[in-house]
Amino acid sequence: VSSVAQGPSGTLLNVNADMAATAIAEALxxxxxxxxxDVAGLLDAQGNVVARLTADEAHHFLASELVSGGMKxxxxxxxxxxxxxxxxxxxxxxxxxxxx
Numbered sequence: 001v002s003s004v005a006q007g008p009s010g011t012l013l014n015v016n017a018d019m020a021a022t023a024i025a026e027a028l029x030x031x032x033x034x035x036x037x038d039v040a041g042l043l044d045a046q047g048n049v050v051a052r053l054t055a056d057e058a059h060h061f062l063a064s065e066l067v068s069g070g071m072k073x074x075x076x077x078x079x080x081x082x083x084x085x086x087x088x089x090x091x092x093x094x095x096x097x098x099x100x
Contacts, residue, residue: 018077025086032088033081035074041092042071049092055082 001024003017018035025033042050045066053061058079061067067075071091078089 016073016077018073019080022077022081022084022086025081026084030086032090033078033086035078035089035091037070037074037091037093039071039093042067042075055079 001017001021003015003020005013005015005020007013021033021035024030040049042053042061043066044050050061058075062072062075062079074091078091081089
C-alpha cells in the first residue's frame with residue numbers, strides 16, 4: 001500500500017501506509033496482513049528477530065525502548081488489525097517474513 005493518497009479536493013497526502021494497510025485488511029476481512037519493511041523484523045534486546053509474539057508481548061515491546069522508528073507504527077497497526085479480526089500479522093523484509 002502506497003503512503004501517498006488523494007484528499008477530497010485532489011491534493012496529494014502523505015499517509016501512514018501501515019495504518020492504511022490495516023484499514024484495507026479490516027475492510028476486506030483479511031485473514032492475514034504482511035508488513036514489508038527494510039529491516040529483518042522486530043528485534044529483541046539482543047538484536048535477534050522475534051519470530052512470534054502475542055498481543056500482550058507486543059504491548060510490552062511498545063512500552064519498552066526496544067521499539068523505535070518505523071517499527072513502532074507497524075507494531076501499533078498490527079495490534080489494531082488483530083483487535084479488528086485479522087488473524088495473523090507478519091512483519092519483515094522482502095521474502096523473509098517473520099510472524100508477529
